[in-house]
Amino acid sequence: MSSQSDIAAFIQETPLVDTHEHMRREEVYLDESPDILSQLFQNYVGADLFGAGASQEALDNLFDSSNPDVAARFAPIQEAWARTQHTGYGEAVRIIAKELYAIDELTPDSIAAAQEKNDALNQPGERLRLLRDEANLDHIQTDAFSIQVTPELSGPDFFFNDISWAAMCSGQPNHEEIAEHTGQEITDLYSLRLVMETIFQKFSTPAIAVKAQHAYNRTLRWQERSDDEAARALDVYLRDGEEIEESARLCLGDWCWARGVELCIEHDLPMKLHTGYYAGHSRMPVDYIRSGNLCPLLAKYPDARFVLMHIAYPYTEELVALAKHYPNVYADLCWAWSINPYSSMEFVRRFIHAAPANKLFLFGGDTGYPGAALAYAKQARTWFTRVMQAEISDGLLTESQAIDLARRYMRDNQYECFRVDAKKEILRAAVAQ
Numbered sequence: 001m002s003s004q005s006d007i008a009a010f011i012q013e014t015p016l017v018d019t020h021e022h023m024r025r026e027e028v029y030l031d032e033s034p035d036i037l038s039q040l041f042q043n044y045v046g047a048d049l050f051g052a053g054a055s056q057e058a059l060d061n062l063f064d065s066s067n068p069d070v071a072a073r074f075a076p077i078q079e080a081w082a083r084t085q086h087t088g089y090g091e092a093v094r095i096i097a098k099e100l101y102a103i104d105e106l107t108p109d110s111i112a113a114a115q116e117k118n119d120a121l122n123q124p125g126e127r128l129r130l131l132r133d134e135a136n137l138d139h140i141q142t143d144a145f146s147i148q149v150t151p152e153l154s155g156p157d158f159f160f161n162d163i164s165w166a167a168m169c170s171g172q173p174n175h176e177e178i179a180e181h182t183g184q185e186i187t188d189l190y191s192l193r194l195v196m197e198t199i200f201q202k203f204s205t206p207a208i209a210v211k212a213q214h215a216y217n218r219t220l221r222w223q224e225r226s227d228d229e230a231a232r233a234l235d236v237y238l239r240d241g242e243e244i245e246e247s248a249r250l251c252l253g254d255w256c257w258a259r260g261v262e263l264c265i266e267h268d269l270p271m272k273l274h275t276g277y278y279a280g281h282s283r284m285p286v287d288y289i290r291s292g293n294l295c296p297l298l299a300k301y302p303d304a305r306f307v308l309m310h311i312a313y314p315y316t317e318e319l320v321a322l323a324k325h326y327p328n329v330y331a332d333l334c335w336a337w338s339i340n341p342y343s344s345m346e347f348v349r350r351f352i353h354a355a356p357a358n359k360l361f362l363f364g365g366d367t368g369y370p371g372a373a374l375a376y377a378k379q380a381r382t383w384f385t386r387v388m389q390a391e392i393s394d395g396l397l398t399e400s401q402a403i404d405l406a407r408r409y410m411r412d413n414q415y416e417c418f419r420v421d422a423k424k425e426i427l428r429a430a431v432a433q
């Protein structure tokens with residue numbers, strides 16, 4: 001450890017909690033067996049490549065794994081890659097290339113030459129090994145876009161899942177999914193309430209949290225809605241379905257969202273909310289996504305635990321203020337390091353000196369493949385180490401104070417907020433039965 005400071009070594013060696021992924025299940029991953037170009041690029045970087053001038057056709061070819069000629073699929077995006085490689089997304093791709101394939105520079109030839117290494121990544125158990133042993137993650141929390149949560153046999157106390165509340169908050173509860181997982185039907189507000197209670201009765205015990213990313217299709221501005229208003233809005237939805245008018249959709253969404261928060265309180269689950277930046281490109285209405293839109297909801301439910309994801313980038317300073325002001329607000333750096341590592345670094349430094357130490361979660365990869373999550377974890381550790389070394393060298397923290405904070409941000413805060421010890425027990429017992 002002679003060349004490394006204590007804080008750098010601590011950040012490397014401490015198992016990191018991963019609060020947000022869309023990790024494919026073992027059987028899905030093995031079935032899909034992603035090829036080298038999928039492992040490298042099937043993540044957020046596609047949006048940056050498009051922004052850098054790659055055509056949609058070139059990107060579709062890049063991801064077309066039915067064509068085994070990987071050099072020919074990469075060549076048309078090589079210039080866009082040259083323009084993208086220094087973004088946070090691009091940096092993560094370079095880490096994947098290095099860590100999984102020992103590639104220093106991505107070229108058609110280097111990718112073709114490394115292709116043979118890919119088979120070893122798509123073997124049973126490799127997904128867990130990459131995430132737990134290579135990425136040194138404590139556990140991961142996945143949003144599988146489903147109201148259903150079942151233990152994962154491939155690592156029952158490692159793979160946790162959220163209950164998705166996105167369709168509810170969007171004011172578009174999914175009839176088919178609800179019928180499949182609850183056996184119930186929504187015919188009026190009373191039956192909608194019953195459906196929600198059934199979802200929590202069935203899935204809140206194995207679930208680690210409730211999650212909603214409705215900021216992708218509506219404003220985060222919430223307002224209280226009466227049962228009468230919501231019943232009228234539900235009538236419109238039952239009649240018009242996806243064609244439901246905006247005002248009715250927001251009304252029903254707000255009502256379902258609030259009932260979800262109440263059930264979270266009753267069942268002792270945090271509610272994770274997407275705030276800030278959008279995946280993809282060319283469609284982000286910035287006024288939807290600010291965490292400040294949530295203030296009426298945060299004030300209404302002091303007993304809830306709200307995890308505001310992605311540091312609400314680019315409205316990061318506002319989130320520091322919310323985490324400082326509202327005891328029920330936690331800020332989560334999931335996905336943030338790769339969206340903008342420099343902003344994330346500044347966010348942590350501002351947070352340290354403004355908000356309580358129990359309110360920040362350091363990491364979530366927000367991706368579907370283990371190799372990408374490994375790269376995002378490495379990226380987060382690298383930038384976080386820069387943060388803590390800067391704090392120490394500026395005389396703002398001692399080394400031992402930095403280590404104490406790192407332990408909280410990397411692990412202890414998440415254990416407390418998500419009741420991780422108890423959840424691990426529950427899932428181990430469920431699988432042992």
Ligand SMILES: [Zn+2]
Nearest residue numbers: 020021022366
């Ligand atoms: Zn996500």
